[in-house]
Amino acid sequence: MSAGxxxxxxxxxxxxxDFVAVRDxxxxxxxxxxxxxxxxxxxxxxxxxxxxxxxxxxSDGKVLIGGNDMKGIGPxxxxxxxxxxxxxxxxxxxxxxxxxxxxxxxxASAKERRKRxxxxxxxxALPGQGDKLPSELSGGQRQRxxxxxxxCAEPDVLLLDEPLSALDLKLRQHMxxxxxxxxxxxxxxxxxxxxxxGEALTMSDNIAVMKAxxxxxxxxxxxxxNDPSTxxxxxxxxxxxxxxxxxxxxxGEEALIQTNRSGELVARISSANQGRMKEGDAAMMFIxxxxxxxxxxxxxxxxxxxxxxxxxxxxxxxxNIFMEGDGGKELKVSIPNLGQSFExxxxxxxxxxxxxxxxxxxxxxxxxxx
Amino acid sequence: xKNFTFMRLSLWVYLAIFFAYLLGPLVIMSATAFNSPSFPRxxxxxxxxFEWFSALFxxxxxxxxxxNSILVGAGTVVLSxxxxxxxxxxxxxxxxxxxxxxxxVIIAPILIPGVVLGISTLVFxxxxxxxLGLGADSFLSNGLFLxxxxxxxxxxxxxxxxLVARLQRYDIALTEAALDLGATHAQAFRKVLLPFxxxxxxxxxVLAFLASFENYNTTTFTFGEYPTLTIxxxxxxxxxxxxxxxxxxxxxxxxxxxxxxxxxxxIRRKQLVAEARKKATVEELESGKLRLPGFLSxxxxxxxxxxxxxxxxxxxxxxxxxxxxxxxxxxxxQKRLETEERIQELRRQRELRxxxxxxxxxxxxxxxTAPSTGSGxxxxxxxxxAPGSLSGxxxxxxxxxxxxxxxxxxxxxxxxxxxLSGxxxxxxxxN
Ligand SMILES: Nc1ncnc2c1ncn2[C@@H]1O[C@H](COP(=O)(O)OP(=O)(O)OP(=O)(O)O)[C@@H](O)[C@H]1O
Ligand SMILES: [Mg+2]
Numbered sequence: 001m002s003a004g005x006x007x008x009x010x011x012x013x014x015x016x017x018d019f020v021a022v023r024d025x026x027x028x029x030x031x032x033x034x035x036x037x038x039x040x041x042x043x044x045x046x047x048x049x050x051x052x053x054x055x056x057x058x059s060d061g062k063v064l065i066g067g068n069d070m071k072g073i074g075p076x077x078x079x080x081x082x083x084x085x086x087x088x089x090x091x092x093x094x095x096x097x098x099x100x101x102x103x104x105x106x107x108a109s110a111k112e113r114r115k116r117x118x119x120x121x122x123x124x125a126l127p128g129q130g131d132k133l134p135s136e137l138s139g140g141q142r143q144r145x146x147x148x149x150x151x152c153a154e155p156d157v158l159l160l161d162e163p164l165s166a167l168d169l170k171l172r173q174h175m176x177x178x179x180x181x182x183x184x185x186x187x188x189x190x191x192x193x194x195x196x197x198g199e200a201l202t203m204s205d206n207i208a209v210m211k212a213x214x215x216x217x218x219x220x221x222x223x224x225x226n227d228p229s230t231x232x233x234x235x236x237x238x239x240x241x242x243x244x245x246x247x248x249x250x251x252g253e254e255a256l257i258q259t260n261r262s263g264e265l266v267a268r269i270s271s272a273n274q275g276r277m278k279e280g281d282a283a284m285m286f287i288x289x290x291x292x293x294x295x296x297x298x299x300x301x302x303x304x305x306x307x308x309x310x311x312x313x314x315x316x317x318x319x320n321i322f323m324e325g326d327g328g329k330e331l332k333v334s335i336p337n338l339g340q341s342f343e344x345x346x347x348x349x350x351x352x353x354x355x356x357x358x359x360x361x362x363x364x365x366x367x368x369x370x
Numbered sequence: 371x372k373n374f375t376f377m378r379l380s381l382w383v384y385l386a387i388f389f390a391y392l393l394g395p396l397v398i399m400s401a402t403a404f405n406s407p408s409f410p411r412x413x414x415x416x417x418x419x420f421e422w423f424s425a426l427f428x429x430x431x432x433x434x435x436x437x438n439s440i441l442v443g444a445g446t447v448v449l450s451x452x453x454x455x456x457x458x459x460x461x462x463x464x465x466x467x468x469x470x471x472x473x474x475v476i477i478a479p480i481l482i483p484g485v486v487l488g489i490s491t492l493v494f495x496x497x498x499x500x501x502l503g504l505g506a507d508s509f510l511s512n513g514l515f516l517x518x519x520x521x522x523x524x525x526x527x528x529x530x531x532x533l534v535a536r537l538q539r540y541d542i543a544l545t546e547a548a549l550d551l552g553a554t555h556a557q558a559f560r561k562v563l564l565p566f567x568x569x570x571x572x573x574x575x576v577l578a579f580l581a582s583f584e585n586y587n588t589t590t591f592t593f594g595e596y597p598t599l600t601i602x603x604x605x606x607x608x609x610x611x612x613x614x615x616x617x618x619x620x621x622x623x624x625x626x627x628x629x630x631x632x633x634x635x636x637i638r639r640k641q642l643v644a645e646a647r648k649k650a651t652v653e654e655l656e657s658g659k660l661r662l663p664g665f666l667s668x669x670x671x672x673x674x675x676x677x678x679x680x681x682x683x684x685x686x687x688x689x690x691x692x693x694x695x696x697x698x699x700x701x702x703x704q705k706r707l708e709t710e711e712r713i714q715e716l717r718r719q720r721e722l723r724x725x726x727x728x729x730x731x732x733x734x735x736x737x738x739t740a741p742s743t744g745s746g747x748x749x750x751x752x753x754x755x756a757p758g759s760l761s762g763x764x765x766x767x768x769x770x771x772x773x774x775x776x777x778x779x780x781x782x783x784x785x786x787x788x789x790l791s792g793x794x795x796x797x798x799x800x801n
Pocket of ligand 1: 016019021039040041042043044045046047048085195
């Protein structure tokens with residue numbers, strides 16, 4: 001998958017006055033990839049996209065598209081098409097005129113435009129709706145029109161700014177698959193922005209996790225999920241339980257952490273931090289709720305955690321137990337429902353165990369806000 | 371409950387008074403255009419006539435004034451809307467930080483008296499004209515040019531206010547989307563922003579034209595060889611007013627009503643079409659079989675428009691065949707008779723008075739009562755008056771009675787200038 005046109009950000013800085021919106025971003029996006037920028041609201045995702053599409057000049061550093069420096073090239077000259085956060089369909093044009101706007105610019109005849117519009121409308125499963133106005137479509141339909149309009153310009157890189165955020169859950173999930181399908185069909189590079197980690201994980205080949213203008217980690221979904229390199233990435237992507245403490249001893253790829261609450265625990269140091277952590281460093285250990293298993297009462301050791309149960313809930317596929325955790329946050333455990341019987345533990349102390357390969361250690365850092 | 375009905379009643383009364391106040395002068399003015407006396411008046415109604423309309427269309431100066439006003443209006447529309455749009459774009463998109471300052475600067479011309487604008491336009495361009503070493507007949511001292519420039523100084527601000535209101539609802543992302551899809555800035559402007567602004571541009575153009583058409587105080591300094599309608603009216607009014615001016619006012623009122631109804635009707639129609647489209651199914655839209663509502667269906671304004679149009683056609687048709695000559699002749703005949711009667715009456719009175727004086731001079735005091743009572747009866751005043759003051763009163767009474775009639779018979783033109791300035795203003799604001 002490297003047929004398409006790649007995008008590279010080299011030491012990209014973007015400032016608004018004194019405010020740094022993007023700090024020293026370095027990203028390589030392969031041609032034909034579905035690449036996501038994932039981060040909380042206000043972290044600079046849109047800003048990066050605007051720099052790629054040409055609406056913002058970098059304060060420092062470079063944007064390369066297909067290996068060419070884009071400095072001084074306006075948005076209308078770049079091989080990109082942007083799907084705006086609010087879609088920005090032209091309200092006074094009919095759907096078919098909207099879709100083929102890029103052809104009108106090039107002077108195509110109305111007949112050609114109609115024909116192309118009909119093809120694209122078929123592709124987005126809105127056949128025959130070309131004569132409506134954008135205000136006469138539903139949110140999801142508008143969404144698809146925006147995609148068709150961008151694809152009609154035949155860009156090498158399609159930039160999507162949280163295009164699904166306005167849709168309801170059902171439609172969002174449906175559109176995820178659809179977007180991924182479209183991307184695979186047209187084979188061009190998609191750069192996708194989202195603050196929804198589910199979207200990023202399901203659709204992307206690669207993900208960049210951003211926090212306040214800084215790119216924390218770049219990797220494929222599994223890496224980001226299983227092997228986060230910062231406390232922020234670990235806590236932002238998926239649910240995670242944090243144990244704060246200090247590194248007591250480094251043992252190859254693993255380390256023993258003196259935790260604040262749960263004694264000494266062993267875990268794997270995340271790949272990005274191998275060889276970078278020393279004894280005495282403040283560290284954080286993360287264990288996913290589903291990585292815990294119930295252990296016999298009273299068991300202890302460097303991979304057992306004992307805590308008091310606050311409350312429990314039955315979610316259908318899993319059984320959630322919420323326990324007293326570190327720093328006022330609850331410790332969450334999800335036991336898969338395989339038909340076994342559950343007893344109520346509320347108020348009791350219970351003991352959990354985990355496999356050390358499922359627990360990761362990263363240097364102490366800021367956590368994602370809930 | 372009673373209180374409530376009272377409230378409502380007084381509200382209606384208030385509304386009636388309010389609208390009478392607003393529209394009364396226009397209605398009266400319009401009516402005078404169809405009455406035959408040569409001074410605009412509604413009572414006494416003499417003859418229905420259309421001659422004032424033909425008089426209007428034969429008045430070279432008025433026609434010329436209208437033509438000049440249209441020229442100036444067209445120029446002002448182009449210049450003001452362009453400047454207003456540029457100003458509005460600056461205000462909303464280019465200099466958002468300097469907004470407040472810039473806004474004040476741009477709005478200032480509206481607050482400056484038109485007279486000052488007129489004088490300063492004249493002085494300023496005269497300076498420039500001299501600096502460039504051009505003569506008094508150069509383009510820069512041309513009345514048309516100066517008037518357009520002078521009026522645009524403040525009309526552009528009005529336009530800008532109208533356009534800013536619309537621009538503030540514009541999503542700049544639309545322009546960006548157009549650019550992103552390969553449009554140049556000019557294309558994005560023409561294909562996306564301009565269509566969005568079209569309704570506001572139309573309002574601004576209408577506003578600019580009306581403001582230009584009715585402007586007097588700026589134009590009065592700048593018109594040069596191109597007197598506009600308001601200037602012509604003001605000059606005419608100095609020498610007396612005829613119902614031809616009412617006729618002009620009436621035409622303007624009718625045109626305004628037409629424009630308002632047309633606008634209303636087309637807005638309503640758009641709504642209806644939008645509703646119909648919303649309800650339409652895909653198949654209907656696709657096959658083009660969607661039945662759009664007829665122009666007149668559930669559209670009161672459209673119906674009113676058609677009715678007014680029919681009425682206009684009917685009136686114009688009547689006017690071409692109708693001749694009030696007979697009526698006017700009758701009225702004149704009647705007036706002549708009245709005048710004769712009055713003259714005779716006056717003569718009789720004078721005769722009486724002379725006799726009375728003779729008696730006074732010749733006779734002793736006791737004889738005074740009888741004849742004086744007689745003379746009092748004669749002139750319609752009973753014996754209430756003290757005999758001594760009678761002769762003086764007797765003189766004043768006929769004169770006072772004559773006053774209104776004098777006007778109608780063409781004697782009392784001394785009163786015209788008074789009435790005239792008031793009416794002249796009416797026609798001005800009617801524009
Ligand atoms: N034109 C601008 N001038 C000043 N600051 C700006 C400007 N545009 C963005 N910012 C700031 O840059 C930061 C990043 O903005 P950005 O729009 O990229 O966020 P985002 O990650 O897209 O957020 P969201 O998910 O809410 O869309 C924000 O703190 C914002 O206030
Ligand atoms: Mg954003």
